[in-house]
Amino acid sequence: MLRFFFACTIALATPLMLAPLVRAQAAAPQQAGAASEKKAAPAPRHDISGIWDPGNGGIQPMGPRNMPEDGKPEHQPPYTPLGLETLNSHKPSNGVRSVLPADTNDPVVTCDPQGIPREDLYELRTTQIIQAPLKVVVMYEFGKVWRVIWTDGRELPKDPEPRWYGYSVGKWEDDYTFVVTTAGVDERTWVDRAGRPHSDDLRVEEKFRRVDHDTLELTVTIIDPKMYTKPWVPLDKLRFKLEPPNFDVREMICSPTEFAEYNKIIGKPASGQDAK
Amino acid sequence: MAVLERIERLRPLKREPREPCWGLLRSQIRCVEDGRSVGCAGRLPQLKILGGIGPAIGRRLKWAPLGRRFGGIAVRNKLVTIFLGLLAISVPVFAHHGGAAYDTDKRITAKATVTEWIWSNPHCFLKFDAKDEKGNVVHWAAEASNPSDMVKLGWSNQTFKAGDEVTVTFMPVKNGVPVGRIQQVVLANGQTLSARVVLPPSQN
Numbered sequence: 001m002l003r004f005f006f007a008c009t010i011a012l013a014t015p016l017m018l019a020p021l022v023r024a025q026a027a028a029p030q031q032a033g034a035a036s037e038k039k040a041a042p043a044p045r046h047d048i049s050g051i052w053d054p055g056n057g058g059i060q061p062m063g064p065r066n067m068p069e070d071g072k073p074e075h076q077p078p079y080t081p082l083g084l085e086t087l088n089s090h091k092p093s094n095g096v097r098s099v100l101p102a103d104t105n106d107p108v109v110t111c112d113p114q115g116i117p118r119e120d121l122y123e124l125r126t127t128q129i130i131q132a133p134l135k136v137v138v139m140y141e142f143g144k145v146w147r148v149i150w151t152d153g154r155e156l157p158k159d160p161e162p163r164w165y166g167y168s169v170g171k172w173e174d175d176y177t178f179v180v181t182t183a184g185v186d187e188r189t190w191v192d193r194a195g196r197p198h199s200d201d202l203r204v205e206e207k208f209r210r211v212d213h214d215t216l217e218l219t220v221t222i223i224d225p226k227m228y229t230k231p232w233v234p235l236d237k238l239r240f241k242l243e244p245p246n247f248d249v250r251e252m253i254c255s256p257t258e259f260a261e262y263n264k265i266i267g268k269p270a271s272g273q274d275a276k
Numbered sequence: 277m278a279v280l281e282r283i284e285r286l287r288p289l290k291r292e293p294r295e296p297c298w299g300l301l302r303s304q305i306r307c308v309e310d311g312r313s314v315g316c317a318g319r320l321p322q323l324k325i326l327g328g329i330g331p332a333i334g335r336r337l338k339w340a341p342l343g344r345r346f347g348g349i350a351v352r353n354k355l356v357t358i359f360l361g362l363l364a365i366s367v368p369v370f371a372h373h374g375g376a377a378y379d380t381d382k383r384i385t386a387k388a389t390v391t392e393w394i395w396s397n398p399h400c401f402l403k404f405d406a407k408d409e410k411g412n413v414v415h416w417a418a419e420a421s422n423p424s425d426m427v428k429l430g431w432s433n434q435t436f437k438a439g440d441e442v443t444v445t446f447m448p449v450k451n452g453v454p455v456g457r458i459q460q461v462v463l464a465n466g467q468t469l470s471a472r473v474v475l476p477p478s479q480n
Contacts, residue, residue, distance in 0.1 A: 056473065056474060056475055056476065057475075057476050059425075059473070059475060061475070065476075093376070098376045099376065100376050100377050101376075101377060109398075125424060141424070250423065250424050250427070252397060252422060252423075252424050253397060254397060254398070255396070255397060258396040258397055258398070259397075259398060261394070261396070262396070262398055262399060262401070262419075265394075265401060265403075265417045265455075266399070266401055266417060266419050266455055269417075269449070269453045269455045270377035270378075270449045270451070270453070270455045271377060272451045272453075
């Protein structure tokens with residue numbers, strides 16, 4: 001009798017619990033178009049070009065996928081005292097340290113650029129990569145921004161004028177792994193949605209690995225001795241699926257007027273502030 | 277327009293269930309008792325640690341009668357742990373954007389008349405009128421997610437027009453102003469649209 005009730009409970013509950021997962025997984029191939037159930041062709045050499053979809057795994061609302069701001073010790077970056085002090089001055093609107101929408105000082109809510117590495121670590125959506133003779137151009141859906149990664153052998157500038165997206169150079173580590181190093185990122189940007197800080201000494205390493213014809217992996221490493229006692233990995237092998245070449249990428253633009261309207265109708269009232 | 281159908285909040289059971297329930301959520305047990313069936317779905321608890329947390333949750337939810345009926349407290353603990361394990365597979369939760377302002381334990385389901393549908397970043401939002409318990413018209417504004425997310429869920433900039441009669445389920449803000457976060461909308465043609473973005477379990 002007891003075994004009967006256990007079996008019935010599991011049998012009834014399992015389809016209900018798996019339904020959201022099935023819907024999500026079913027939606028991704030329908031949007032991708034080219035993604036199929038068949039085994040993918042081998043990875044082409046020295047080629048990460050294409051239109052790549054990370055699915056909902058790129059949204060990362062609680063902070064980067066492998067180091068979310070969830071209060072767990074293993075997910076806390078190795079802050080220096082300055083790193084911790086700077087972290088505490090950042091007031092995010094997500095994660096365990098979140099504040100009310102109207103109280104956040106997240107630069108993105110005023111439509112400041114995300115910069116690198118945050119463009120990889122928050123709202124990473126469909127990403128287009130184009131390879132040209134001397135450079136690789138990466139175009140991001142969120143913010144509809146692009147960046148150039150130089151592949152002509154140049155070194156990173158020694159003492160550059162800061163840029164929101166820094167300066168990037170890239171080279172092939174092997175036939176299928178493209179490694180990008182970025183420096184000179186403006187200190188006003190945050191590392192991620194959770195408000196992790198960086199200094200002007202920040203270096204970001206991104207590894208793009210072509211797993212097979214339809215799959216790309218991205219790993220991001222943060223190196224910043226002023227803010228962190230050792231390098232840490234906020235994103236480890238996030239997978240992208242290849243979209244067909246005629247896939248139309250949506251706009252996700254931070255419009256100041258749209259944000260002001262949102263704050264007027266939702267953000268300020270929800271925070272107990274006068275909407276005017 | 278109908279009045280607000282139900283305001284649901286987790287609260288201690290006033291009495292034990294009259295008859296066996298299938299060890300489901302506390303609110304679903306109540307719905308079975310009272311014969312109500314609306315709004316029981318979608319009340320999934322947030323995932324906690326498996327294993328030892330099962331008995332603790334079982335005790336808090338006072339599922340002892342279920343255990344006694346079906347074979348003891350050990351059975352209750354197993355049921356809770358099994359359900360938590362199943363929930364670990366995929367749980368659509370409100371974690372996409374900041375939720376500090378919202379009363380995450382509360383849901384309001386209301387028959388409403390759409391006044392405006394704003395399709396924009398950072399979030400789409402629906403303005404609608406619904407009557408409160410006293411019959412007064414309240415002007416609500418409830419947000420969803422950004423257009424990129426909403427398209428994947430089957431919404432579009434043409435999903436609503438002013439005057440549409442819909443049923444909205446939403447999470448209100450804590451401070452009592454008529455602002456909320458949409459969970460789902462039932463259109464006049466009966467179609468149900470969810471506004472809940474499904475994230476990988478590691479991001480919940």
